[in-house]
Amino acid sequence: IAMLALGGRLKQKERVSARLGDVLSHLYICSAMLARYESQGRPAADQPILAWAFHDSIYKMQVALGGVADNFPNRWLRGMLRFVLFPLGRFEREPGDRLSHKVAQLLLSPSETRERLTQGIYNTPGSGHAISMMEQALPDIIEAEPLERRLLKAQRAGKLDALGWDAQLEQALDQSLISGEEAALLRRTRKLTLDIISVDEFEADVLRLGQSDVREIMTSHAA
Structure with a gap:
């Protein structure tokens, strides 16, 4: 028409x-x-x-x-x-x-189903690629989810009053809220998560406008 x-x-x-x-x-x-x-x-x-x-x-x-x-x-x-x-x-x-x-x-x-959907996606373990890192972290994150809910419940109940995450984890260990293996799992999961969401970081000299030779500065910092 x-x-x-x-x-x-x-x-x-x-x-x-x-x-x-x-x-x-x-x-x-x-x-x-x-x-x-x-x-x-x-x-x-x-x-x-x-x-x-x-x-x-x-x-x-x-x-x-x-x-x-x-x-x-x-x-x-x-x-x-x-x-x-x-x-x-x-x-x-x-x-x-x-x-x-x-x-x-x-x-x-x-x-x-997930394996079929991700077939052909580059996710070689240990490559440092973001997708492979997320794939590597997924089983640990699923396993750690109930532990994180347990810690959150204890925090709301006033059992964990430390300010930092590491300090709260130590409190949970001292109170037998989690075992040593569970604490290791939580630490590993947190490290994997931080590695995934971390971004590139540069010194102020590299980002300064009008810099004559940025490549030279980046090379010197890398060395």
């Missing part, structure tokens, strides 16, 4: 053509998702992710097509477009919170 009504002017109506391009892109995405799901043997555990992705794409296609119908240059065709595209109304919604929670659980817990 857009091509028949606008012809070559469709290229000039950039917002209309962009919305139509969004629809085409999401159609390709849906086709790719189905092809991947089929090629991997239709794993039942992946269905929440597939459902979430389809709901998201279809909702975005509805928004894009709605934008085309509501803003079509020919006002006489707007009503017809709305009727053709949405004869029963616009009922598609974004993925719900319950489905999103299921997907989040799959992504945040080691599983075959």
Whole structure:
């Protein structure tokens, strides 16, 4: 309809053509998702992710097509477009919170589904790459989560009143709230977390405006 009504002017109506391009892109995405799901043997555990992705794409296609119908240059065709595209109304919604929670659980817990999704991602252990560091830290973080909740509960109860994290950990050990192995796990998890979120740090001389030879200063600091 857009091509028949606008012809070559469709290229000039950039917002209309962009919305139509969004629809085409999401159609390709849906086709790719189905092809991947089929090629991997239709794993039942992946269905929440597939459902979430389809709901998201279809909702975005509805928004894009709605934008085309509501803003079509020919006002006489707007009503017809709305009727053709949405004869029963616009009922598609974004993925719900319950489905999103299921997907989040799959992504945040080691599983075959997560292994399939991360296949081909560079995550060589010990490489220092951010993704590999997060993958390395994930099992420890999951294991340490109930321990952190236990410490937080003790802190709220007034049992841990030290100011620093290390001091609170020592208090928890003294009060037998955690064992030595659990304390080691918490320390290891904290170190991994700090390594992941840490950023590059430079001396003030390196960042000063008008510096003639920044490379020389950086080399001297590295030495």
